[in-house]
Amino acid sequence: MDTNVLLGTAKMDITPTFPAELQPAHPLRQDAASESVRRLYARVAVFQYTSKRSRPQYAVVVSADIIYFVDQRIDSLRKQLLEQWGIPGEAIVFQGTHTHSAPCPGSRFGEAFDGPYRTFIELLETSIVQGVERAIANLEPVAAERGSGSCGFATNRRKREDGKIVMAPCDEGPTDPEVTVIRFRKRDGREKCVFIHYACHPTTTYDNAFSSEFPGVAVEQVEAALGHDATVFYLQGCCGDIRPAVVRDGRYYAGSNLEVSRYGCELAATVLGVLVSRMEPLRFVPFECRSAQVRLPFLSQPSADELEKHRDKSDGLGTWSRMLLDHPDRNVPYELLWIGYIRLADGLAFLAMNGEVVVEYGLYTKRVFGGKVLPMGYSNGHTTYIPTAAQLKEGGFEAHDVFYASGRPSPYDLSIEQAIKEAIVRLVQQ
Structure with missing residues (x-):
């Protein structure tokens, strides 16, 4: 047990009790059922590293059942946490699990257009700030360990047909089936918190209701199995071109709560299997928190x-x-990709990026750093899809269509892949 590191957690219900519009790609119709399929939560983990020679260091991980955090709301949340607890922005990861079945968390055009979403934004931000307060109130020493398993329901969704890239299951395309499990134990040996890291779009269903999707099913099942108020987090990997295998006759179809439950149960079973196996102990170190910005030219x-x-x-x-x-x-010449790096222990660091990063970047990060750095998309704001150079040449939704649909000047220049990979290495090795 490392008494230098304390961990506090909180789980906040963010399911609307008022009319709320789902994010634009999945509008909630007027006749929506009042009962949600799966409740929505924001989970907060606050880590504190103490040393006799310096002030306490903090690192915060927030995982919310939303599509992503928009840029303008990140600034507001960082300001509140800095003013109230002195936690710097670089020490915080705000991540959306990327469920498409949650209320819109703000306009991609900026704060001036947040009006229709204001009620949910206030609920979300108030819940997060209160969650940090609660987490700090229950800080206690923890020990950390990690393990991994595999889950196979994720598919690559970029398939070449008749010389074009279409959104269809591609058996030859890369995926990342690894499920990384990080466990934090209290003095009595029971779980305080569990992180589940996996890479797959939560787009199993497009039912007309709120849903935390398969990640919600998985974390609820693991929490129920562990009991004693353990808090389980789903950390989304780089899944810009990865989605569940809801496939019929070679094409994706919109699943129901049945498929949501099936994939959630499969992921939960993998996690529980890892938790009963021999896991690798992790040694906490003084926290490292830093960030970099990468220019992505159009x-x-x-x-x-x-x-x-x-x-x-x-x-x-x-x-x-x-x-x-x-x-x-x-109509600008470039956008900025924000990359944050937080290292908590030997063998445990987060690399958080504010875009829909395709799986190739996640696999690259794991390969270069031996799996010790967990790559995460949909974190600390949102740009758009981050494709590879090869995908930009191929076209398709993630590399062409989405740029025009979201009002960008054009797709990115092919140089972005090399720039991003070089920035990742510099940031981690700094």
């Missing part, structure tokens, strides 16, 4: 004249043109 920028030519069209080109004309601040 391939091109349309001129105002070009956009005006397409403004009145009723197709996707017209929609894209109107979005950029209405929001000229988005």
Whole structure:
């Protein structure tokens, strides 16, 4: 037991009791059932490292059942945690599990457009701040250990057909079946907290209801099996091109709560199997928290004249043109990818990125650092999909369509892959 490291946790219910709109890709219809399929939670873990020679260090992990945190809300949350407890922004990971069946957490166009989502935003942020307060109130010494298993329901969703990339299951495409399990034990040997790290889109169902999706099923089952108020977190990996195998006749279909439960149970069984096996003890170290920004240049920028030519069209080109004309601040030469690095122990660090990062970057991070660094997408804000250079050449949804649908000037330049990989190595080895 390392008495230098204390851990406190909290689990906050963020299921709306008021009308709330699901995130734009999955609108909640007017006739939605009042009862949610799976309740939504924000889970908070606060780590404190104490030393006789320095002030306490903090590291915070927040996992919320939302699609992701939008940029403008991250600034607000960081400010509140800094003012109340002196916790710096680089020491915090705010991650959405990426369920598509949760209320919209804010507009991607900025705070001025948050109005329709304000009630849920206030619930979410208040719950997180209260969760940090509760977690700090129950700090206690813990020991850490890690293990891993494998879960096989995730599929690569980029398939080449007739010379084009379509969204369909691709058996030859890369996936990351590894399930990393981190356990934190209290003095009495019981679990205080468990982290589950896996990489798969929670897009099993598009039912007309709120749902924490298969991650919610998995963590609820593991929490129930452990008992004694253990808090279990789902940490989403790099799954931009990975989704569940809800497949019929070679195509994805919209599953129901049956499929949600099936995959959640499969993941939970894997985790519970790891927890009863021999796990590797981890040695805590003074926390390391730092970040970097990577410039992601766009391939091109349309001129105002070009956009005006397409403004009145009723197709996707017209929609894209109107979005950029209405929001000229988005017609920029580049975006920034924010990468955060938090190291808690020998063999346990988080690499958190604010985009829908495809699985190849996660596999690269694990390979380069021997699995000691857990790659996480959907963290600390949101840009868009982060494809590889090869995918940008191929096209398809993640590398072409989404850029125009979300009002970007164009897809990214092919140089981003090398820039991101170099930035990851520099940040971790700094």
